[in-house]
Amino acid sequence: MPEQLVQVENVGKTYTRGGVLETALSEATCSVFPGDRIALVGSSGSGKSTLLHLMGGLDRPTSGRISWPSLGTFERLRPQQLGFVFQMPSLLAQLTAVENVELPLLLGQVEGAEARKAALEALERINLRGIAEKLPEELSGGQAQRVAVARALASRPKLILADEPTGQLDHPTAQHLLDVLLNSLKGSETALVVATHDLAIAERMNKIWHMNHGVLEVVV
Numbered sequence: 001m002p003e004q005l006v007q008v009e010n011v012g013k014t015y016t017r018g019g020v021l022e023t024a025l026s027e028a029t030c031s032v033f034p035g036d037r038i039a040l041v042g043s044s045g046s047g048k049s050t051l052l053h054l055m056g057g058l059d060r061p062t063s064g065r066i067s068w069p070s071l072g073t074f075e076r077l078r079p080q081q082l083g084f085v086f087q088m089p090s091l092l093a094q095l096t097a098v099e100n101v102e103l104p105l106l107l108g109q110v111e112g113a114e115a116r117k118a119a120l121e122a123l124e125r126i127n128l129r130g131i132a133e134k135l136p137e138e139l140s141g142g143q144a145q146r147v148a149v150a151r152a153l154a155s156r157p158k159l160i161l162a163d164e165p166t167g168q169l170d171h172p173t174a175q176h177l178l179d180v181l182l183n184s185l186k187g188s189e190t191a192l193v194v195a196t197h198d199l200a201i202a203e204r205m206n207k208i209w210h211m212n213h214g215v216l217e218v219v220v
């Protein structure tokens with residue numbers, strides 16, 4: 001059995017709001033393996049983002065344990081091994097598409113020419129090579145989100161965490177985004193976890209996790 005990328009054991013997350021303790025996630029246990037394609041489904045406010053943030057090391061659990069057996073530790077999670085896609089593309093307005101894609105690589109100390117090459121390859125992988133020099137304001141919503149996907153793919157991470165990546169897109173554009181993402185990962189060991197409300201998207205994955213009021217049900 002390959003080594004887990006993320007192991008989540010009895011993990012809980014609570015918040016105190018207005019003096020009241022709220023449980024966002026309760027005793028969650030799950031693992032992500034290389035090559036997994038996982039849909040994390042559940043209604044709004046059920047705890048999907050909370051779990052993704054914890055799995056990506058963006059937040060710490062209140063209880064339980066998360067480990068990244070083949071990615072490092074919380075303090076030393078190497079950013080290039082993880083790719084994030086959020087609901088909004090969050091591209092920098094003054095940078096072109098290719099500059100947005102290469103920025104995390106440059107910040108991760110990848111040398112300029114190599115970063116540019118990887119960014120162009122990532123755009124190519126999602127059929128966006130032609131818009132490399134465009135600014136975000138010149139892109140459609142679907143194109144901008146695909147640039148955000150290219151940014152997540154560019155470092156060839158071992159794990160991609162996508163939080164409602166198609167939430168702002170109409171149905172055909174959402175399906176197209178998923179097509180290019182899944183195609184670009186075809187045959188690769190990169191694992192993908194997608195939080196979504198959209199069952200048509202969930203059906204394209206090979207595992208479905210259900211989140212219900214902070215309780216995670218993993219169907220094995």
Ligand SMILES: Nc1ncnc2c1ncn2[C@@H]1O[C@H](COP(=O)(O)OP(=O)(O)OP(=O)(O)O)[C@@H](O)[C@H]1O
Pocket residue numbers: 015016017022023024042043044045046047048049050051
């Ligand atoms: N920083 C925070 N402070 C207080 N409460 C929070 C915080 N983040 C999340 N919560 C609460 O935790 C619960 C789970 O939120 P979460 O964002 O994980 O749900 P979600 O399933 O991702 O929702 P959506 O689909 O709408 O994005 C909600 O009740 C939310 O209000």
